[in-house]
Amino acid sequence: MISRLTVLLSLVAWLAAGAASHAAAAPTPSPKVAAALTDLTGDDADKREAAVTVIGQTRDPKWIQFLSALRDGSVYTRARSGKTELVVGGTKATKGDQDVIDIASAYEREPLGTVPLTDLKEVPADRRLRLTIKPFLDADETQAQLADPDPNVRRGAAVKLGNQAVATAAPVVEEALKKESDRWVRHALAEALALIQLANGTPAQRAAAARSLGDLHSESAMPSLQRLAADTAASPAERAAAVMAIRGIERWGLLTRTVETLFQGASLASILLLMALGLAVVFGLMGVINMAHGELMALGAYSTFVVQNWFRAAWPSHFDSYFLVALPVSFLVAAAVGLVLERGVIRFLYGRPLETLLLTWGASLIIQQGLRLWFGAANVDVSSPSWLSGGVPVMVGLTLPYNRVFIIGLATAAVAAMYWLLFRTNAGLRIRAVTQNRAMSSCLGVRAGVVDATTFAFGAGLAGLAGCALTQIGNVGPSLGQNYIVDSFMVVVTGGVGKLAGTILASAGLGGLTKGIEPALGAVFGKVAILVGVILFLQRRPAGLFATRGRNAEA
């Protein structure tokens, strides 16, 4: 909002500089405007409406700003030496028992000091007046947006102009198209121009516009193209062009939808994978049914929140990099808590799954309540760094959000790191040895206790990492863990306990399947269908996708 306002103001300044002669000549408004201003303070609704039109038609940015203030209800009149004067109100404050307000002159916005609110009378902007004001402000706002430094804002304005398809906007769009360098804004502008021509042009122009809309794969043109194709009054050339364009756009739509669904499936799969990875280590390899897994994720998420606040307070200029610090911090915090948990209690209960289940569930309640006491029951606000907000348009009609692309990358990196650790290092060798046969490993001199502790801490740290990544997708609140724990267990169990490849494949399968059926069934029944599917699958293969075979299958 702020940046848009500054841009608007700078644009206004720029326009005002262009119209310097006009502005210099007009500290006293023209007689027409002066009369309108007098009408505005009156009671006659018709006259007030006409007055707004007169003021708006000056197209003078300063008067447009005045109208904007009028709409917001911050235009006042005050009696001054027998005459009524129009002023614009600014910041309000309370001084003693009196409400005071900063005021400025109506046109030049010269500060006129601070006066008690009781000295002023608000010029009311009722519904009818606001309706009259709106088109003037909209036209001005769209103009300003077309010159905004943020390409997304420019694109939004172009889309809006295209949807309105008003003939008078064509020169504005052409002008903007000449100056524009961003590929996607150019695309939106070209689309807007074609839409305007399609709505207002001659038959030849319309046929050309239909063809170019087809080339632009413009889905927003579909309704008007369909109307044109069915319009018996239109020339055959136009209708043929419209039909061709519709076919092209439909084919393109099918393509984008396919790519979109694939990406969505990959994104959901990577989120499931991140959530389940820690559990795959703790539950899959060590056999500990860790009900506190979700809370370890919550700890990671809250660590991100704390790091964010810390950056905001101490290092606001580097706020965007807080997330890079939060990633390792959340891993370490969750790993530390996991270590305490393992050394403190879990190690006494290896091989007794039911007791561990109860114990970790108790731990999860303690952590949850602790978070609630410390941070409050309400959700907390974790802002996305600017490099994880928004998305990259990859093809017409498809924008990939940065946060999702990032999480896919993070999940891939986490899996790669885990494989390297488990299968390429000595530590990994010991972890695998202890989880396969604790007694034999101990006999061979592996310090099973240390290995257990580090493995559990590593799994907990992965949960923390997942929690950190999830702050960019969802909420951060004390019950965060409960929302994710079921999905995590579902992935690990479906994949087959003890097999990393199973976890990866299961998350890919569940993610892809969910996104594949959700468009048809809706979110509620999609979820039901997935659960039913998982149950049926486990009926047939109780050990999951990758069953553990051989001697330690029974262990």
Add this chain to the structure above:
Amino acid sequence: MSKEGGGYKKFYLLGTDYVFPRTANKILRAFLVAKGVPADSIAEEYTPFNHQDYQTIVGKIKRFSQGGSACVLSTINGDSNVPFYKEFANQGLRSENAPIMAYSVAEDELRGMDSSALVGHLAAWNYFQSVETANNKKFVQAFKAYAKKQNLPGGDKRVTDDPMEAAYFGVYIWKQAVEKAKSFDVDPVRKAVYGQTFAAPSGTIKMHEYNQHTYRPVLIGEILKDGQFRIVSRTKGLVEPEPWSKYTSPDKGCDWINHQGTYQKKA
């Protein structure tokens, strides 16, 4: 729908899957159909509680809003809102092109959200912290002071919202009714409640003469970056409560004086 509101012609009704959104959308749909909106311009969709993955739905909204003049009427509750708004913004949808009007997002929810993704979207309530009345100023100050003194999380950064205001004047209405009835018993107090007025932070409100609903103003606010609302539309005066919508249940009324609550209106 009005010109002032933006003249939207297509409506995407999106809610959490439970009774309030289902009923609200039933009424909304009946209202829109009564106003001449064709059925294929209305989409309706529900998600489970705590739904986190709005990719598919935002994709659908994106296609639905192609060609402009579409808006989203959201009855999404609780913590599904953050993922929804984030996904909405990240897929390149903007409030200028497809605004979201929310019925369950107030100041206190915004406190726990990264509100940058929400700026420019709308919400409808009977009260906002930004209401400018002397009563409200006192109310907000008193609440902030209380939150600070009691050491509540957030301290004096806490905000007030519609449910808080309703709870606040509810107690006072009850007090007035008890004083009028000179009793703490349910039935006399209930009868004494009817028609009570109270100078609430949002202005003077009034209890209905025949049931326990309240006449209140209806406001529409635009979300600002600081998690507050800029009021863009307010009704003139108070709106009469409608316990049974005339669009879905035109034959039903609610009257505790002449009937036992809900009754069938005579044709």
